Amino acid sequence: MTAARPHRRPTRLHTAILASLATMAAGAQPVAAQGLDTILITAPEPMAIDQPVTLTADDAAPRADLAEVLREISGVEAGRMSGHGLDPVIRGQREHQLNVLLDGAAIANACPNRMDPPTSFGNLAGYDAVEVRKGVTTLTRGPGGSGGSIELTRNTFERAAEPGVQSRFGFATSSNGLTDQSSADVLMSNGHAYGRVIGQIANGENYEDGDGNEVPSSFKQRSGTIIGGYRVSDATGIEVSIDRNRMLDTRYAGTGMDSIFDNATIYRLDGRLGDLEGPVDGVRLEVSRANVDHLMDNYSLRELTAPMPMEAPAESHTTTARLTASSHINQIEIDYGLDFQRVEQNAQAINAMTDMLAFRQWPDGQTDQFGAFVESDWDLGDSNSLRAGLRLDRFESEIDTALDKSIATHMMVPADIRAAAAEAKSDTEISGLLRYNHAFNANLSGHVGLSRTAVAPNLTQKYITLLMNGMLAKVGNPDLEPEIHHQIEAGLAWQNERLATSANVYIDQVDGYILQDRQIAGLMPMTTSYRNVDARLYGGELDLRYALTDWLATEAQFSYVRGRNTSDSRDLPQIPPLSGNLGVRAERGAIDGAVVLRWAAHAEAIDEQSGLDTRETAGYAVLDLNAGYDITRNWRLEAGVDNVFDRTYAQHVNRAYSGAFGDPTSRINEPGRTVWARLTARF
Template sequence: MKKQILSLAVTLAVSELAMAGHDDDQNLVIEINRGLPQLETAIRETTTGVQASPVSDGGELLQSLTGVSAIRMGGRALDPVIRGQKETQLNILLDGGYIHGGCPNRMDPPTSYTSVDSYDRVTVIKGNRTVVYGGGGSGGTVLFERDWPMIDEKGYNVDLAGSYRGNGDQWELGADLVAGDDDGYIRFITHKGGAGDYEDGDGNDVSSRYDTKSNAILGGIRLGDNTTLQASFEKADEEDVSFPGAMMDSPYAKAKNSRIKLEHQFTQGALRQLKVEAYKSDVVHLMENTMMTSPSTSDTDGLRIVLDAHAADIDWTFGADMKNNDRDAEAFMISTGAPAFSQWPGVEIDQKGLFVEGEKALGNDDVVKAGVRYDHVKASASRTNESFGMGMGAHTPLSQYQTYYGESDIDSTEHNVGGFTSWTHRLNDQYTVETTLSRSVRTADATERYIARNPMMGNDWIGNPQIEPEKHHQLEVVFASNNDDLNWSLTGWYNRVDDYILRYNNGAADLYKNVDAALYGIEAEANYQFNDNLSLATSLSWLRGKNKDDNTDLSRISPLELNTSLDYVKNQWKLGAEWKLVAQQNDVCLSSDACGGQDVRETPGYGLVNVHGEYAAKSGFVVAMGVDNLFDKAYTLHESRDYVLDSDPVQVAEPGQNVWLRVSTKF
């Protein structure tokens, strides 16, 4: 399989992100930027937790990494959570562009529009370590990236892959075909998959069916010795997707993505490289239940201009970017066709940013890096005066904002300034320490500002048009050791948030307000190579989140987790086993509590064992198989959504025992 998930190399990006390369036997590389030594030598390790089995989308892949979890509502479209931060607290870019989903209830987070096999590299930057990829990003940045393809002498490459997971009859088929040479190429990627309902560890059916397909055409041409132009068009379609955790299903979701990239290398002077990237993403989405149907659209377009330079012994990156997102969503009664309420009443959020970043080596053992960015944000909603509902239930979004917030001023403008500074010091050939101090400002999204759902769906859910942006102030310290067969790292971080945007329930409605909050945690990872064939890896993550205004817990905070894996590699064979231990989560904020939080319950702990193996023939044919949740444990991710089972609210459960098979070939 061209993008082999089994043996994903987790690269510690210790210089520029592009320093991490591809291993000989795989093309998809996950890069984890933990800020480790930004010096001459890159530290590489294969880290436990990278999922061996097939994945349905990028969210399912990411949630297996240390410090990363996910919110499950159904069989796919897991919504990533990094260090307790989620949704637009994360900057997620697909092939250089943003895509914002079409569902106010997040049936389609950005990662749901990723077929993992179609990307060459996934870069995960935890916390705020760069200002290049847009404002916010307090929780981290995730880049799904495609490279200029390396083509064999014969002038073409073909990669074919398929997988099957028995629990839920989940299947995936994909093909990646590219032809050309160093002067230009054309590439076609196609993917199709589907699933039925899976069973949890107690034998209960979980409504999780879906059908999905995507097609992408990409091309590139070398305009000169130092200039390349690339363009792509991708279409993704989902049908009949079940979401028990959303109280609605999705008959369809369709996305169209266009990208164009121009790169030029300078050969003289201080300037080194120019990049110009433009993108457009259009999403059409429908959610439905027996009472209502809710169509929605989300259109995003943007531009990024980036210049790299070297002056005064400093490597500089500076540029400008812009992003505009238009969203519209309303709900209609199926029985009458009458409009019931507005979800996004013609929302437009426009962002324009300027940024500069610099890195300087201070001798052989020290590197300092810093960046700053300014963002101008304008938010407005054009349909807040339109009437929804009938009779005594008639209302406008504006009337709901006035009822709950006393607010009639709809438009807002922000001037947001963020940045970071880091110092990396190599104590000796073995030990390195890095300290990063950052500020990031995250503006509220369309839902937090303007959603206007009335009680016909159970209770009101009303956005706050004048909610203040979040200001995250983070301190992170990383201590790492690289000593031949044993590599390890220990990370501690603290994030004080002014004006944290808190969703809470006051008994009548879900509302938003600003509070002061703190998130903090520890992550530890180690890898020991017993010999050329056998290695042991382990990782631990611990996280807390507190509302400082009333000293209550924040919702959807991941519990303590310990992962240990043992891997054996010899010649063309690979064997592995993973043992995952997750503690119970009792530090919660329930909707029934005075804090009116989003947690479903105090989630019990669990332990899982996964096993897998792979054989790679010299001809290019690869077969892998394994069993996830070997002992058929019943468990749920703490962050997952709730739904009704036998009249009682429960969380959407994870799959029980799951036997899987993956085959691929390349020629």
């Protein structure tokens, strides 16, 4: 067995802030203590050029969905339409503007309404960490990612270097929403051959908001993972894995249907060959296949209020492959390679009374991406480093035009759109990155980054068809062009024995931003579609931490982003307002705790024409408490109260209520007072 961790885990706000500071701060500097545990301001070496914000299962209160945990990071939000399936937003960008990987594998939603964004298939208990990168910091992990990336990682290969058994077990519960969450993770290795088994069971009931109103959000989740591999050395080996995630009976307050099931299976192969002699230092091949099978309807889990019972079977298949090689030339490290991704999505709407097809939301759509990339990190000496990257991508998309009642064949779709949908589409785009780091002295460092990235439209934006009450409610635009993001980012970080702070500012000029809109020429006024516009996003984040004593610290986060549709001189939809956290954290002996005030300003920059913003959203301030106790070196108990004063509030970046459950112009309220507890064991 492995020894238990030597230090107590930090509280969730503490971890998020320090991880954000880690982007530019230098080495660990503890505050001196006399006979007490010290507070460590941990960070990497000053020349680390793209350090992500990193969270683990121990860094956050138990949540029904991973994206709710990510909200604790400055600059990161998540749109809610239920207790599960929150959709992440980084710096005002979302969906296809973010790159999400689950242990290297990409996965596409099977629900056209995104009941199942990629992060909904992952949970922190099943991974060693989640890494969040804000903005563009690398081009080697796929195309796009203009807003940033979210990568759930497992370091099984590295941990397997230690022979023996390593395990983690956890159980959590709460008084409002998440009823129980159990997890087990066991890794067995002889130093070369290894196996790992991970499992989780979670159940949730409808939660109540601060006014005691029940919000439909119940769910059941069952997930399991089997991993096997062989280590030849620290740099050479092979690993295979199978992940299975089942979501059952998930209710949604923000949509006209619920999910009966949403089953995902991910197959993954990861082979690496390192310590080579010659011009190539190492080679790595990653291949994955993710299959999702989904069924939703409007009558099984809710009272039927629609004119007729409908069901919508859907599926997605995502195939990815990445071949990366690395070389070292003097002070320059170079990564280069090829990658490929194919996304296949198919969805229908069926009249459950007659079993007749009503329309096809995705008519066997397919997108292919072929990419080549090269990226180098150059140590310039004297506390300077430079990263430069270039990638070339080919994007292709098409649908099965022989299928009836699709965007290419349905008579309610305008003729010009049907004709455009019948043609296969392709684009070739170039992306580039230049990022410079400089350490001014032992305490102050900074960076500046320039990037150009291409984000291809997804199958929904190109080929969706949705009918409601016999009318065309939404239709895709097959002629959409890729978004081209031109970004500049700059940041400074300061750290001494007591104060750690970082500030980042950015601006993103977008050519061809894909806007959802209700006022598009040739369509009925209430028909939603998509078009390319010019847009600009700008903002920044500020993180601070000050150690008052050797056991008490204050912390703060602030984030702001503004998005403008410069083609039409109006705001972009679903852009979060100024928001942040203020907190006090204590850590003494085996006990730690925190008091955190989460707040957001009034959201008044909205775009009602998009159909995503229905009205302005009131600001809020909510108090949370949490504490932890290390019972032994192996056992830890944590508890907390979220929304202590039972406030009724909603985040602006949220879905609006379905008319069956509330005011369809109101954002879905967040949970009211919630008491939670968690017991964790490591061996």
